[in-house]
Amino acid sequence: MARHKIYQEEEFPSPFIQLWLIFRQSPVVMIGFGSFLFLTVLAVFSPLLTPYSPVESHLNSLLLPPAWDDAGDISYLLGTDNLGRDMLSRLMHGTSLTFGLSFIVVIISLVIGVIIGSLSALTKGIKSSFLNHFLDVILSIPSLLLAIVIVAILGPGLDNTLWAIVMVLIPQFVHITRNAVKEELTKDYVLASRLDGAGSLRILSYSVFPNIIEKIVSQATLAQSAAILDIAALGFLGLGAPIPLPEWGAMLSNGIDLFYIAPWTVYLPGLAILFAVVATNLVGEGMRHAIRQRKES
Amino acid sequence: MLVFIIRRLNLFFFTMLLLTLLTFSLSFLFPGDPLVNLSGQINATPQQLEQLKLAYKSDQGIMQQYFAYLSHLAEGDLGLSMASQTQITSEIINLLPATIELSLIALMLAMFVGIPLGFIAAVNHRKTADNIILSVAMLGYSVPVFWLGLVAILVFSIQLGWFPSAGQLSLVYEIEHVTGIQFIDILLSDSVYKWQAFRDASAHIVLPACVVATAPATIFIRLARSSMLAVLETHYIKAARAKGLTFRQIIFRHAVRNSLLQIIRHIGLQFANLVTIAMITEVIFSWPGIGRWLIESIYQRDYTGIQSGLLVLSTFIFIVHIVTDFIYAALNPLAREHNHGTS
Numbered sequence: 001m002a003r004h005k006i007y008q009e010e011e012f013p014s015p016f017i018q019l020w021l022i023f024r025q026s027p028v029v030m031i032g033f034g035s036f037l038f039l040t041v042l043a044v045f046s047p048l049l050t051p052y053s054p055v056e057s058h059l060n061s062l063l064l065p066p067a068w069d070d071a072g073d074i075s076y077l078l079g080t081d082n083l084g085r086d087m088l089s090r091l092m093h094g095t096s097l098t099f100g101l102s103f104i105v106v107i108i109s110l111v112i113g114v115i116i117g118s119l120s121a122l123t124k125g126i127k128s129s130f131l132n133h134f135l136d137v138i139l140s141i142p143s144l145l146l147a148i149v150i151v152a153i154l155g156p157g158l159d160n161t162l163w164a165i166v167m168v169l170i171p172q173f174v175h176i177t178r179n180a181v182k183e184e185l186t187k188d189y190v191l192a193s194r195l196d197g198a199g200s201l202r203i204l205s206y207s208v209f210p211n212i213i214e215k216i217v218s219q220a221t222l223a224q225s226a227a228i229l230d231i232a233a234l235g236f237l238g239l240g241a242p243i244p245l246p247e248w249g250a251m252l253s254n255g256i257d258l259f260y261i262a263p264w265t266v267y268l269p270g271l272a273i274l275f276a277v278v279a280t281n282l283v284g285e286g287m288r289h290a291i292r293q294r295k296e297s
Numbered sequence: 298m299l300v301f302i303i304r305r306l307n308l309f310f311f312t313m314l315l316l317t318l319l320t321f322s323l324s325f326l327f328p329g330d331p332l333v334n335l336s337g338q339i340n341a342t343p344q345q346l347e348q349l350k351l352a353y354k355s356d357q358g359i360m361q362q363y364f365a366y367l368s369h370l371a372e373g374d375l376g377l378s379m380a381s382q383t384q385i386t387s388e389i390i391n392l393l394p395a396t397i398e399l400s401l402i403a404l405m406l407a408m409f410v411g412i413p414l415g416f417i418a419a420v421n422h423r424k425t426a427d428n429i430i431l432s433v434a435m436l437g438y439s440v441p442v443f444w445l446g447l448v449a450i451l452v453f454s455i456q457l458g459w460f461p462s463a464g465q466l467s468l469v470y471e472i473e474h475v476t477g478i479q480f481i482d483i484l485l486s487d488s489v490y491k492w493q494a495f496r497d498a499s500a501h502i503v504l505p506a507c508v509v510a511t512a513p514a515t516i517f518i519r520l521a522r523s524s525m526l527a528v529l530e531t532h533y534i535k536a537a538r539a540k541g542l543t544f545r546q547i548i549f550r551h552a553v554r555n556s557l558l559q560i561i562r563h564i565g566l567q568f569a570n571l572v573t574i575a576m577i578t579e580v581i582f583s584w585p586g587i588g589r590w591l592i593e594s595i596y597q598r599d600y601t602g603i604q605s606g607l608l609v610l611s612t613f614i615f616i617v618h619i620v621t622d623f624i625y626a627a628l629n630p631l632a633r634e635h636n637h638g639t640s
Contacts, residue, residue: 133308137315140566140618141611142573145591152595152603153326229441233577236443237592252444259451266451270444277439285435 015294019214022290029289032282039276042092043100050089051075054246058084063262081251081265082258090246091272097247098235099276101162102227106220109166113173114216118208120174121181122200138171147230151239158247161240165230169223176219180212214291221284225277232273248273301626309619313612320608321366327600331355335366337377337385337601375605380597385605389587393609394477395465396586400575402502403509404568411514412560415521419556420548422526430518437515442574446508446581453504460504463583467501470494505582513571517560524559528552558629565621569614 013021024030042049052058058080065072066079066087078087120131138146150164184190185208193207234240235249243250248269255265324334332346332355333339341349350356354365369376375385418430454462465479466472470490475482479498483491528534529552537547576588583589587606594602626632 133311134315136308137312137319140312140569140614141316141607142569142576142614144573144576145607145610148592148595149323149603149607152598152600153323155328225439232441233443237577237580239595249441249443252447256447259447260455263451266444266447270441270448273441273444274436274439277441278435281435281439 018294019287019290022293023286026286026289029282029286032279032286035275035279036283039095039099039279040103043096043103046092046096050086050092051077052086052089054085054090054093055244056085058086060084063258063265065262066264066268078268079262079264081255082262087264087268090251091248091268094246094248094251094269094272095276097158097241097245098228098231098249098273101158102165102224102231105162105165105227105231106169106224109169109223110173110216110220112166113170114177116170117174117177118181118204121178121185122204135171135175139175143168143226144230144233147234148237148239151234156239158241158245161231161234164234165227168230169227172223173216173219177212177216180215181208184208184211214287218284218287218291221280221287225280225284228273228277228280298626302623305619305622309615312615316608316611316615317367317370318363320604321363323604323607324600327604329600334600334604335376337379337382337599339379340382370608375608376601378594378602379599380594380602385602388590389605389609391474391477392585392587392590393613395479395584396572396575396579396588396610397613398478398480399502399505399509399579399584399586400568400571403506403575404513404564404571406506406510407513407517407571408564410510411517412521412557414514415518416525416548416553416556418518419522419525419529427522431522434515434518437511440511442508442512442577443581445511446505446578449504449508450581460500462504465498465501465585466494467497470497505578505584508582509571509575509578512574513567516567516570520560520563521556524556525552527559528556531555558625561621561628562625562632565618568617568621572610572614 023033058076061073061076061080062084063082064076064080067074067077069079072079076086076088078091080086081090120128123131147161147164147168150167151160154160154163181204185203190203190207193203198206231240231247232249232252235247236253238250238253241247241250243254251269252266252273255262255269259266324331327334332349332353333341335353336349338345338349352365353369354361373386375389377383378385378388381388414430414434418427421427450462453459461467470483470488470493472479472482472486472488472494475485479502480495483494483498486494488494534547534551537551542550572588575586576592578584579586579589580592587610591603591606591610593599594606
C-alpha cells in the first residue's frame with residue numbers, strides 16, 4: 001500500500017482495466033485466454049457446428065483412423081470409434097459436457113461458497129472455530145474420494161456427479177472467501193466506512209467484495225480445472241456420464257479395450273481434456289500474476 | 298512445545314470426532330437399512346438381526362447409537378464387507394500397506410525430482426531454464442492421470458516392453474505376507490530368489506509411482522520455486538552476500554535450508570491430493586491397494602466398504618498431516634511459538 005500515491009490515483013485506469021492491461025501483456029496467457037474463449041464458444045454452439053450427430057453410427061466405416069493416416073477418410077477428420085461414430089463430432093459435443101458443465105458447476109459452488117464464507121467471516125468465537133475445524137476435515141478428505149462417496153449416496157449418473165462436485169468445491173470457496181474477507185475487514189478503509197455507520201452487510205457488498213472479487217475468480221479458475229479433471233475421472237471410472245454420452249472421460253474409458261488397435265480413441269479425448277485444463281490454468285495463472293503485479297505497482 | 302503438542306492432539310481428536318460422525322451419518326444416507334449398512338450383514342437371520350440391534354443399540358437414541366459405533370471402531374470392528382462377507386478390518390490390513398508403499402514412494406519421487414527443479418528455476422529466475430521448468434510444470438499439473446497412466450502402459454509396457462503393466466509382483470515369486478509392504482516382505486523372506494523378486498517388484502512399481510508422482514512433483518516445483526524466491530529476497534541473504542560468500546555458499550548453506558522448511562509445511566496438504574491420484578492409478582495398474590478396493594466396492598454397492606474405506610483413508614491422510622506438522626515444528630522454532638492465539 002503506497003500511501004504517497006493517493007492523490008495521483010485519478011490518473012490511473014480502474015482496477016479492473018489495470019488488471020486487464022497487465023493480463024494481456026503475456027502472449028502465452030493470451031493464447032490460453034483465446035483457447036478458453038474458443039472452448040466456451042464450442043461448448044455453446046457445438047450442436048450447430050458438428051458435421052454429424054454424436055450418436056449416429058456409420059456402419060460401413062468402423063474404426064477409421066484420423067484423416068492424416070493413410071487409411072483415413074477426410075469426411076471423418078479425426079476418425080471413428082468402434083461403433084462408427086465420428087470422433088470429431090463426439091469431441092465437440094463433449095466440450096459442452098465436460099468443459100461447459102464444469103463452468104456451471106464452478107459458478108454454482110462459487111455463489112454458495114461465497115455466501116457461506118462471507119457470513120462465516122462475520123461470526124466469531126465457538127461457531128467460527130467449529131466451522132473452521134469442520135472445513136479442515138472436509139478439505140483434508142481427497143476431493144475425488146468425497147465426490148465418489150456422494151455419488152454412492154445419490155447413485156451414478158451425470159446429474160449426481162455434478163452435484164457431488166459442487167459439494168466438493170464449496171468448502172474451497174468458503175475457505176478462500178472467509179480468509180479474504182477477514183483480511184479486508186482489518187483494513188482502515190473498512191473501519192472508515194464502519195465509522196460512517198455502515199452495517200455489516202453494506203460493508204460486505206460495497207467495501208469488501210469489490211476488493212476480493214479477483215481472488216475469488218482466480219480461485220474459480222483453479223476450481224474449474226479441478227472440476228474438469230473430476231468430471232472426466234468420474235466418467236472414466238464409470239460413475240459419471242453414462243456410456244452413449246460423449247463426455248471425454250467416458251469416451252476415454254470406452255476406448256480402452258481397443259487401445260492397441262485404435263489408439264486414437266484414447267489419446268484424442270485425453271488430449272482434449274489436457275487442452276481444456278491447460279487453457280483454464282493459463283488463464284488462472286495469468287490472472288494471479290496480474291493481481292500480484294498490480295499490487296506491487 | 299508442550300502446548301503445541303496438546304493443540305495438535307486436540308485438533309486430531311476433534312477431526313477424528315467429526316470424521317466418525319460423517320461416516321456414521323453415511324449409514325443413514327445410503328439406501329437401505331442403517332443397521333445393515335453399518336454391520337454389512339445382508340443375509341442375517343432374524344435372530345442375528347436382534348443381536349446386531351443389541352450390539353449397535355439401534356433401538357435407543359441416536360447418541361447411544363453413535364457411541365456404540367465408536368466402541369465398535371475402537372475394537373477394530375468395521376463390519377462385514379457386503380460383497381464378500383469377510384471382515385473389512387482384515388481386508389483393509391491386507392490392502393492398506395500396498396497403498397502406503399505406492400503413495401510414499403511416489404511422494405519421495407515427487408520431492409526428489411520436484412524440489413531441486415524448483416530451486417533451479419528460482420535461481421535462474423525469469424531466464425530460459427525457469428521458463429522451461431514452469432511450462433513443464435504447467436503441463437504436468439494439467440494432465441489427466443488416468444490418461445497418463447494409459448499412455449505410459451502403451452509406450453513403456455506394450456511398445457517398448459521395459460516394465461510390466463499390472464500388479465505388484467510377478468506370480469512366479471512366492472513371498473510370505475508379513476507386513477504387507479512388498480519390499481520389506483521380500484527382504485524378510487528366506488527365498489533363494491530374493492534378489493530376483495526384489496528386482497521384479499522394483500520393475501512393477503516404477504510406472505505407477507511415476508504416474509502418481511507427476512502432478513505432486515509439479516506442485517513441489519512451484520512451491521520450491523516460490524519459497525526459494527522469497528528466501529532470496531530476505532535480509533540475511535543480503536547480509537551473507539555482503540559478507541562476501543560465494544553464490545554456491547549462499548545457496549547451499551543458507552537459502553536451501555530455509556526454503557525447505559516452507560516446503561515441508563505443505564507436504565501434508567499435498568498428501569490428500571496424492572492419495573486421490575493414487576486411487577485412480579491403482580485402478581489402471583491393477584495395484585492391489587485400498588483405492589482400487591474402494592472403487593470396486595462402489596460398483597458392487599458395498600456401502601459398509603465405502604464407509605470404512607473413507608474412514609481409513611482419511612485417517613491415514615490426517616496422520617501424515619499431523620506428522621508433517623510435528624516435523625515442521627521440530628525444525629522451525631518460530632512455528633511453535635505462534636500457536637497460542639487463534640490462528
